[in-house]
Amino acid sequence: MGIILISYKIENIIASAKINTPIDLDALAAKLENVEYKPENFQAAIWRPSNSYGVALVFSDGRLMCTNMRSVQDVENIFKKLVKRLEELEMINPRVACPHCGAAIDTEDMVCIECGGLINK
Ligand SMILES: [Zn+2]
Numbered sequence: 001m002g003i004i005l006i007s008y009k010i011e012n013i014i015a016s017a018k019i020n021t022p023i024d025l026d027a028l029a030a031k032l033e034n035v036e037y038k039p040e041n042f043q044a045a046i047w048r049p050s051n052s053y054g055v056a057l058v059f060s061d062g063r064l065m066c067t068n069m070r071s072v073q074d075v076e077n078i079f080k081k082l083v084k085r086l087e088e089l090e091m092i093n094p095r096v097a098c099p100h101c102g103a104a105i106d107t108e109d110m111v112c113i114e115c116g117g118l119i120n121k
Contacts, residue, residue: 013069017079019062019104020113021092028058031089047082054078058086 025045029037037045044057044065056078057065064082069075083104086092095104100117109119 010070012067013071013075014065014067015069015075015079016066017064017104018114019064019083019086019092019095021062021106023058023060023062023086023091025058025060028086028089028091031091032085049078049081052078056082058082 025037025039028045029035032045032047034049035045035047044059047056047058049056052074053070054066054068054074057067059065064079066075066078069078083092083095087094093106093108096107097103098105098112098115098117098119100112101115103112103114105112105114105119111118
């Protein structure tokens with residue numbers, strides 16, 4: 001038995017992603033708008049994009065996290081926006097999806113860092 005939930009609302013989705021490249025967080029903090037990086041307090045840079053209630057975290061090994069998302073669409077939007085900004089600021093080379101596993105990889109890569117598959121140019 002148990003309680004039957006008749007109504008609920010998604011309040012907070014947390015998601016993580018990898019862009020498979022190291023990121024210089026000091027340089028990021030100097031370039032990206034609305035970002036906070038205090039390595040003595042927390043190891044990730046914290047990005048609070050304007051016009052979003054969400055927060056994205058950027059780790060130096062290329063891991064990304066977002067929190068306070070209300071929908072899967074919000075998650076996709078904030079990650080896409082963040083990766084686009086990283087590309088625009090030349091913090092990372094442009095990313096493409098590996099044709100074998102879908103991982104985000106460098107357009108210059110010959111081999112996928114996630115699955116080892118060869119990337120045809
Ligand atoms: Zn792959």
